[in-house]
Amino acid sequence: MDITQLIKKVTKEIVKFSMSKKNYRSKMLYLIKGFFYLLPLILEENKKGKANTDDELLGDDIYPLF
Amino acid sequence: MKDFNPSILILSDSTSSTVGLERKIHHMVIADKKIWPKDTTILNFSIPGTTSADALAYLRLLKSKTKKSLKAIFIYLGNCDTISTENPKGYYSYYNHIKHIIKRNVNSGFTKKRIKNKILFYQWNKKVDLAIEQPETPENFEKNLSKICCLAEKFGIEIIMVRSEANKFFIPGLGKGNFIFYKFLGINDKISESIEFPDERLKKALFFHENQNYNKTLELYKDILENPLEENFGSEFNLMILNNYAVAKAEFGYLDEAKHLLRIYLHERFARKEIGYFNLAQIEKIVGNQSTYEDLIFRSYENDKFLYRIRKPYQNILDGISKKFKNIIYLDMKSAISRTDYLDHCHPLPEGQKKLAKLIEEAYSKIGLTGNEKATIVNDLYNPELANGNQSPFNFYFKSISDIDGSKIRELFKKYFNLVEKEIVADYDLKINNIPNEIQNACQYYLKHPLFTNFDDIKEIQQFEASDIGRFPENFIYRFIIPILKKIEIRQPQLLEKFNKSQILVHSSDSFKRILKEQTGVNFDLLKNIRCKNFGLNRVKRIIAKIKTLILEDLNRGNQIYTRLKTTMYWYFRESLRFGSHSRNSMLYNRVLYEYVCEALIISFFYNKENKYGLENDLANLYNKVLKIIYTHDFYCQKFKIYDNTEKLLADYNSKIKDLIKNF
Numbered sequence A: 001m002d003i004t005q006l007i008k009k010v011t012k013e014i015v016k017f018s019m020s021k022k023n024y025r026s027k028m029l030y031l032i033k034g035f036f037y038l039l040p041l042i043l044e045e046n047k048k049g050k051a052n053t054d055d056e057l058l059g060d061d062i063y064p065l066f
Numbered sequence B: 001m002k003d004f005n006p007s008i009l010i011l012s013d014s015t016s017s018t019v020g021l022e023r024k025i026h027h028m029v030i031a032d033k034k035i036w037p038k039d040t041t042i043l044n045f046s047i048p049g050t051t052s053a054d055a056l057a058y059l060r061l062l063k064s065k066t067k068k069s070l071k072a073i074f075i076y077l078g079n080c081d082t083i084s085t086e087n088p089k090g091y092y093s094y095y096n097h098i099k100h101i102i103k104r105n106v107n108s109g110f111t112k113k114r115i116k117n118k119i120l121f122y123q124w125n126k127k128v129d130l131a132i133e134q135p136e137t138p139e140n141f142e143k144n145l146s147k148i149c150c151l152a153e154k155f156g157i158e159i160i161m162v163r164s165e166a167n168k169f170f171i172p173g174l175g176k177g178n179f180i181f182y183k184f185l186g187i188n189d190k191i192s193e194s195i196e197f198p199d200e201r202l203k204k205a206l207f208f209h210e211n212q213n214y215n216k217t218l219e220l221y222k223d224i225l226e227n228p229l230e231e232n233f234g235s236e237f238n239l240m241i242l243n244n245y246a247v248a249k250a251e252f253g254y255l256d257e258a259k260h261l262l263r264i265y266l267h268e269r270f271a272r273k274e275i276g277y278f279n280l281a282q283i284e285k286i287v288g289n290q291s292t293y294e295d296l297i298f299r300s301y302e303n304d305k306f307l308y309r310i311r312k313p314y315q316n317i318l319d320g321i322s323k324k325f326k327n328i329i330y331l332d333m334k335s336a337i338s339r340t341d342y343l344d345h346c347h348p349l350p351e352g353q354k355k356l357a358k359l360i361e362e363a364y365s366k367i368g369l370t371g372n373e374k375a376t377i378v379n380d381l382y383n384p385e386l387a388n389g390n391q392s393p394f395n396f397y398f399k400s401i402s403d404i405d406g407s408k409i410r411e412l413f414k415k416y417f418n419l420v421e422k423e424i425v426a427d428y429d430l431k432i433n434n435i436p437n438e439i440q441n442a443c444q445y446y447l448k449h450p451l452f453t454n455f456d457d458i459k460e461i462q463q464f465e466a467s468d469i470g471r472f473p474e475n476f477i478y479r480f481i482i483p484i485l486k487k488i489e490i491r492q493p494q495l496l497e498k499f500n501k502s503q504i505l506v507h508s509s510d511s512f513k514r515i516l517k518e519q520t521g522v523n524f525d526l527l528k529n530i531r532c533k534n535f536g537l538n539r540v541k542r543i544i545a546k547i548k549t550l551i552l553e554d555l556n557r558g559n560q561i562y563t564r565l566k567t568t569m570y571w572y573f574r575e576s577l578r579f580g581s582h583s584r585n586s587m588l589y590n591r592v593l594y595e596y597v598c599e600a601l602i603i604s605f606f607y608n609k610e611n612k613y614g615l616e617n618d619l620a621n622l623y624n625k626v627l628k629i630i631y632t633h634d635f636y637c638q639k640f641k642i643y644d645n646t647e648k649l650l651a652d653y654n655s656k657i658k659d660l661i662k663n664f
Helices: A003-019 A024-047 B026-031 B052-061 B064-069 B094-106 B138-154 B200-210 B214-226 B237-252 B255-267 B273-286 B290-302 B312-324 B350-366 B406-421 B427-432 B437-446 B455-459 B474-491 B493-499 B509-520 B537-556 B561-566 B568-579 B591-611 B616-639 B647-663
Strands: B008-012 B041-044 B072-076 B158-163 B328-332 B376-379
Touching: A003 A024, A003 B094, A024 B094, B008 B052, B026 B041, B026 B350, B026 B376, B052 B094, B052 B138, B072 B138, B138 B158, B138 B312, B158 B312, B158 B350, B200 B214, B200 B237, B214 B237, B237 B255, B237 B273, B255 B273, B273 B290, B312 B328, B328 B350, B406 B427, B406 B437, B406 B455, B427 B437, B437 B455, B437 B474, B474 B493, B474 B509, B474 B591, B493 B591, B509 B568, B537 B591, B537 B616, B537 B647, B561 B568, B568 B591, B591 B616, B616 B647
Parallel strands: B008 B041, B008 B072, B041 B376, B072 B158, B158 B328
Antiparallel strands: none
């Protein structure tokens, strides 16, 4: 997924999540927090390496045969 | 997240994991008693490696409806928060939670965390840098647990919290880094034949050390330090040699010199402190200085950030939380469990599990959960990275199911068998023929079971499933034997009684179905049947021969108690999926092999009678010998206590094994 697509999708999700809150204050609070805190954080984390199948990943270091 | 209406939720790690064939973990013990109200369901999300952050993440993920149905939450955490990790999870805040929900919904994908300090099992990892690891902080441990308690309070749920304890006398540092190369005073493990290391002198030194040839051992360790290879093995290498040199000196009788060397070792920056203190403690024990021994063992324990054992600062947090919240029933494990109840680092033996179960049972009755019915346990298993946002179910995360589909697997097996016939199965050959390593690994694993005596026996299998070649190829073996065991249960039930007189050596087909479902998420009844020809006379004869070979190989290794203890981290996870996560005395020998042998034997008995092969005497003779061997292993392993002087016991054990070899 390219970055523009990702921003669009995350924005949509943040709006959807915020609008699901009950009162106006909460809606605004989650919108602000979402755009200023979560959006950059998610974009940053997305830059980090994608999952692959090599054995250097956590949970893959199981002793092969007993 | 699935829909549940449980009355109880277990938030714990391997200490409460309810998987495996043996129903001996505390909650399995009480669930099987008729003490519960009607329709009591216990929801358990515990798997090895779960921390307080994962527990909170799971609770946050549960639907409100599920939370409302809960009457109690059982918390038994701490052992996994205290081990160092490259990726501490921290506090699982509400914003973290939202972030993960959003990430999952946009499908930006969760990436498994990379690890630098990989355990290379029997190889030296020169890249290991334990300084980049740290445990979860006690502060975050407190925040996570407090939040769980707050949420429970909000929903009016009672909490039963265990003040976790662990085995202080276990070998320290066995969860991280190059621990396998370290020698521990009084622990005579045998790993020299298994290790891979570029400097042959180390292999030889370890070999002489294991065989108590101290002159040669010391000479070689000294030579390695004075004339190192050009290759840099990292800052830890020389310190490991120094530790081993000191241990060899102590075993040789030079206790003062060994003490001096270990003190020097402990002053070094990259030294594994927990190992140094442990070895110093053993010297004090030898000289009869009990109070210094206990003090040093305590120091070793409290400095051990590399094993799953709860330490004092985390226990203090549990104490604090128990006072802070009114809805907590606090169970002090120490009041019920003594050092004799442990075998590994933190999981009590079945007797200890019963004691713990009694405490927990009383707590449930205090909150009014009483009745005359049994309870049902439902496992909802994820992974130890839940708090990092990874919501993959257990089977997906641990790859117990292969990505390749069944029909493709069949083709690949055919291709592979062709290559085997032509004897071209090197990695290169597999690569150019597009055969994934999973196929070869799985085949090699199947051949470990005496039911599969050669490739032809595997070739007969017509149907393969994705679960057959996943990370746990033992799932194929379960799938293979379930229908045969079912036939035995119906047609020759006396055979099962014969094998399960004083202990269970052959488990029921239903138990295997259950663990297959647990590990792969696949229902056995929905899988295609394995089309396999009947067991002919020749195959039964080959099985008998293979059983003999496998048992002799195992016996020739002598007693394996210390090697098994030292390599606990290698096999624990895998074996806990078969047996359950509690400690077993049978952990101290190769129990899996003997259960495989019994499975092969019972199936041979069955086909021998069905088809009148006339091998009754051979089989009965072998059965008696196998039983005698298993009872011998059990007898000595039950007597073994890590904190006792075990020299005589192990010498007797070895001489008994020699007798068994002679009579075999």
